[in-house]
Amino acid sequence: QKEVEQNSGPLSVPEGAIASLNCTYSDRGSQSFFWYRQYSGKSPELIMFIYSNGDKEDGRFTAQLNKASQYVSLLIRDSQPSDSATYLCAVKGASGTYKYIFGTGTRLKVLA
């Protein structure tokens, strides 16, 4: 069974701090990695994707991928209370597969 694992949290950080969210996956052939933000009672919203090893930055968000260690992380700089949400990691498997495997998400709380 291919798995994507995330710490459920809650992860609490003070306003203005860096929030670090981690995700590990079991399928070594995985190729595409996505981070979705989901506010309580709402649908997920795509915020970042990454395909290659290394870092990818978009505004206050940085996605980091290490395929050798099979983890992907999301850093949120200058965290704001509005960032408080559940962050879902989604992983797409090897070429030819279409299915994403979602993690159960990490709940982030940014304290004002």
Added chain:
Amino acid sequence: DAMVIQNPRYQVTQFGKPVTLSCSQTLNHNVMYWYQQKSSQAPKLLFHYYDKDFNNEADTPDNFQSRRPNTSFCFLDIRSPGLGDAAMYLCATSRDLGGGYTFGSGTRLTVV
């Protein structure tokens, strides 16, 4: 704005009474997905359409059916809802298999 729209936002149905959830998109994406998400759980893929080709997940109960009459619309039919089917149902689209998703706002189904 191009978007994915789900109706209704909230649906209450009686145990065993058929119910249909709808999803429409103006993105002209090829792929439409239906996910079921229960509280604090990862979204679970039920099925997807690539254009007119229907793909059912192996563990999707027969109680769940889907129709895609045209590119823009996709329906989820639950033939005999049980209490265990109460969940958020998420419609998502992507341009092609493997791309990032655009989710609709979801339909929260309650079974009484």
